Amino acid sequence: MIRQLVDVSDVTALVTDAAAAPSLHNAQPWKFRFLRERGVLRLYADLERALPRTDPDNRNLHLGCGAALLNLRVAAAASGRGPSVRLLPDRADPALLAELDLHAHTPADAALAELHPAISRRHSSRHPFRDEQLPDGLTDRLCEAARGEGAELVFPGPWHVASILELVEDAEGREAVDLGVRDEMAHWAHATSTDAPGTSDGIPAEAFGPRQHGGAGFPVRDFAAGRKMPGRSWAAFEKNPHIALLGTVYDRPEDWLRAGQALERVLLRATADGLVASVTSQPLEWPELRWAARDPVSDMAYVQMVIRVGHGPEGRPSPRRPVADLLDVE
CATH class of the missing domain: 3.40.109.10 (NADH Oxidase)
Structure with missing residues (x-):
């Protein structure tokens, strides 16, 4: 049986991986809320980090938060979890972008789990690449x-x-x-x-x-x-x-x-x-x-x-916000 993921330290690790996602200008426009009793982790848009001139419809904001959501799913799979995911679960609250049920008894996605080591290694490389064909x-x-x-x-x-x-x-x-x-x-x-x-x-x-x-x-x-x-x-x-x-x-x-x-x-x-x-x-x-x-x-x-x-040189890591600033626990 899949162990229920309710420990706050485990959720903190998930959010740490989520926050490694790319976002427009590295604004990191996301925040998270863990509903401990329900085992539900919510992803919200942090609209204070929106870019109204560059991204007036918040399309890029949603892309960045979607990338963070994928990292959450990868990290959960690597820990043996298969959370159920609902996008935009509350139409009355457009800032609530996704809800993950960490108590779901769904088998972990092995293909996602395989990608987990890449989360910490993925950095944008703005250097020249080699002029060679890709297989x-x-x-x-x-x-x-x-x-x-x-x-x-x-x-x-x-x-x-x-x-x-x-x-x-x-x-x-x-x-x-x-x-x-x-x-x-x-x-x-x-x-x-x-x-x-x-x-x-x-x-x-x-x-x-x-x-x-x-x-x-x-x-x-x-x-x-x-x-x-x-x-x-x-x-x-x-x-x-x-x-x-x-x-x-x-x-x-x-x-x-x-x-x-x-x-x-x-x-x-x-x-x-x-x-x-x-x-x-x-x-x-x-x-x-x-x-x-x-x-x-x-x-x-x-x-x-x-x-x-x-193929080329790896990119330099960009700074990340502390998880304590991103995650609320109820």
């Missing part, structure tokens, strides 16, 4: 990981990759003249004082990666956004980046949560298979550019994230 088996496993969460992952052809890089460049140009978006990024991306005591969120300068040297179409977001960063290096990025589009059939909050789970499952699968990755939502943050990012030969109706994968 079909690797890309097939990534696509299968997305399908396992009800999403689709597509590796578009060279011409479409080039157009996506142009869309990223277009989005950066729009950001450069939008003071609100620039201020929001500057708040979360720490171009200076990256080792300041107490820093527990945002992107540290060491994780920005180098500036691109030569060529057009930058495959990762430049968090410096025109700010001076003495000592930051320059580098030539790969000429033919491996870009994948993650998308869904519909574009509702529940689809964003599923896409967030698919995103993290893809990233953990990539990490477990020895790949590194980075993501960008820049061209998806502008409605007219998001539509153009679609792959016209796929059934994907809504692109939720642009993912870059390959």
